[in-house]
Amino acid sequence: MTEEFYRIRRLPPYVFAEVNAMKAAARARGEDIIDLGMGNPDGAPAQHIIDKLTEVANDPNAHRYSASKGIKGLRKAQAAYYARRFNVDLDPDTEVVVTLGSKEGLANLAQAITAPGDVVLAPNPSYPIHTFGFIIAGAAIRSIPAAPGPDFFKRLHYSMAYSVPKPKVLVMGYPSNPTAYVADLDFYKEVVAFAKKHDLWVISDLAYAEIYFGNEPTPSILEVPGAKDVAVEFTSMSKTYSMAGWRMGFAVGNQTLIDALTRVKSYLDYGAFTPIQAAAVAALNGPQDNVDANRQLYKSRRDVMVESFGRAGWDIPPPAASMFAWAPIPEAFKEMGAMEFSKKLLAEAQVAVAPGVGFGEEGEGYVRLAMVENEQRLRQAARNVKKFMTKYG
Template identity: 90%
Template sequence: MSQDFYRIRRMPPYVFAEVNAMKAAARARGEDIIDLGMGNPDGAPAQHVIDKLVEVAKDPSAHGYSASKGIKGLRKAQADYYGRRFNVDIDPETEVVVTLGSKEGLANLAQAITAPGDVVLAPNPSYPIHTFGFIIAGAAIRSIPAAPGPDFFTRLEYAMSYSVPKPSVLVIGYPSNPTAYVADYDFYVKVVDFAREHGLWVISDLAYAEIYFGDTPTPSILQVPGAKDVAIEFTSMSKTYSMAGWRMGFAVGNQTLINALTRVKSYLDYGAFTPIQAAAVAALNGPQDIVEANRQLYKKRRDVMVESFGRAGWDIPAPEASMFAWAPIPPAMAHMGGIEFSKKLLSEAQVAVAPGVGFGDEGEGYVRLALVENEQRLRQAARNIKKFLAKYGVKPNNSGNDEIDDK
């Protein structure tokens, strides 16, 4: 009996497994681990969203199978969101499907549109499902830059000229996970023009649309005229509304791709629990205070992390968006590589991070830090890191207010 399963064979060992095992063992020993590794929000949804969940769950008729593509009211609520936020007209019947979080949607779309041997263009480093969703489906990945700069389009042209067969799909995601890169409207215009010229489908991951820290809101690719001819976009309620465990997301855009995803999902699931979908409607249609509150929460945590870690001796570029910081390993320790650095940081400083190589080989030399601990815990992490770095000859920068020093 063969145990050499095709799709399992195409998946490499999980890069985060060793660090995660160390984290679990440390906690089992009673160690206080400050976990900046997983992007798991620590807040709760707004009370009116929880109230709606409870209200609908009390209805005996709400516990049967739901609708795989999402209840009508939720699809309309998402279409209305695109109208308010991006001034984009979306048909809730033909251009929206509800997904069990954006990750499930991305993976099922890959299964729907990919044949073994297809070539897919995806950023490196990137959120793992952007590549492995297609690898599991049998595709070959050709890496493109994660940063939306001039080299992005140079590499796209090169990939289209020298890939056999020609790439059929382009995956992008801004604000990006893990790098926190952001893209502007003009970038999306160029992407749409390129896709139309070369016959590419574009998959845009907009999960962090509402977590931006400047004055300019994050754009959507669907704002570009003609984008719906080539593009589908995934969004999520996980971070925006503090609903990560509820597994609620959406795909919006091109009807052909929406139909393909809807058909595959119809064979695989019956949709999210109806009370969760009803509560998601309440979140999208109700007061939006939590959206701004979460934005300010992550901005404050970003500022505390950058400032306190910097004074500890670890300079971290301030992300413009998302709930992550993409941090180069301190030069004095760069020779270790991301995995070894992450393991030492965990065992010697009790701070967990995600090694950058887990998001693609171009992530080597970096780690991802999630803004999921409160300000007090971030300052505690900075104190631990200060002592840790000192062991390796990294001097702190203690100019100005010295909040991170032990009392």
């Protein structure tokens, strides 16, 4: 009996596994590890969201199977969010589907629309599901720059001209994970025009839509007139409402893509637990003070991280959005690479970070720091880093 499964063969060893194993072993020895590696929010949802979860969970009828597509009230709430936030009209019946987090949604959409051998354009470095969701589905990946600039479109044109077969899907996400790049509406207009010209589906990951630090809110690609002809967009409640463990996300936009995702999901799940969906309705329709508070929280942590790590000797470019900082490896350690530097930092400074190479080969030379510890812990991490840097001169 063969143990060489086709899809498993296409997956390399998980880059973060070694660092995660070291982190677990250090904690088992009683070491105080400051974990800036995983983007795992440390806060809790607002009380009215938790109260709605409890209220509905107390209803005996709420424990049956739910709807794979999501309950009608939640799809309407997501459509209302897009209307007030982006001035985008969505039909909750045909242009919105609820997903078990954006990661599940992206992976299932890849299964729905990808045939073995299809070519998919994805940023490098990028959140792993942007590439591996399609790799698992049998696609070939062509890398494009993560930064939304001239090189991005230069590579798009190059890929369309020289890839065989021609690319079928373009994946992107802004504010991006891990790089924290942001895109403006003019960029999205050019993407939509390119996609229409080249018969290209566009998948936009907008999971960090509400974590921006400038005066201008993050735009949606669906704000571009005609974008729904080619694009679908994923959002998540994980970071916006501190609901990561609740696994609640959405796909909205192009009806053909939404239909395909809905059909695949109908074979794979019965939807999220109904009380969670009801609580998500309360989150979207209720007071948004907690969203503003989370935005300010991450901005404050960003400022503390940049300032304290800078004084420790590690200059970290301040991210314009997201809950991550994308930091070049300090000059004295560059030759060892992102993986070895991350292991050394964990072993000697008790600070865990994510090696940039885990997000694609273009991430070599960088590490990602998640702003998921409070300000006191961030300053402690900086003190540990300073001792570490001083040790090596």
